[in-house]
Amino acid sequence: MRRRLYFMVPDVASARRIRDELLLARIEDGHIHVMARDGVPLPDLHEASILQKTDFVHGAETGLVVGGAIGIVAGVLAVVFPPAGVDLQLVTILITALIGAAFGTWVASMIASAIPNSRLKTFEAGIAAGRILMMVDTPSGRVDEIRKLVAAHHPEAMNSGIEPTIPAFP
Secondary structure, three states, X not given: OEXXXXXXXXXXXXXXXXXXXXXXXXXXXXXXXXXXXXXXXXXXXXXXXXXXXXXXXXXXXHHHHHHHHHHHHHHHHHHHOOOOOOOOOOHHHHHHHHHHHHHHHHHHHXXXXXXXXXXXXXXXXXXXXXXXXXXXXXXXXXXXXXXXXXXXXXXXXXXXXXXXXXXXXX
């Protein structure tokens, strides 16, 4: 399992130096992402993806649950009150639940992709001021080691917290 560490750094050069040290500490480049205000070039750095910048993942999870629940209710209603001349089996409930979950996931994730990530709200002021947000996904056993490494070599990097868990796929 991985945990996401957040660091606010003053500029791109500092972010690149920290990234280089994290690479030497065997944190894979694909697990180090940065976010800056629009128009700031981020050469040689992995910019945060839409999955990290928006509430896409949270929206998909919510849509899965709500869509599945609506599908179950629709399936039960269809079985209890079947259309005239149709004999529906209990598998109808499973099918409507799966269709509802898929549709709910799709719709909710599309809507959520336009909403900024609520977990990053605390960093908006710093990003607007020109600082760079670094998101480092580290194995949970190495969290303290990585925090100490960054603090020891880069006092300009403000340790801005830890996300308890990160989703498996972003």
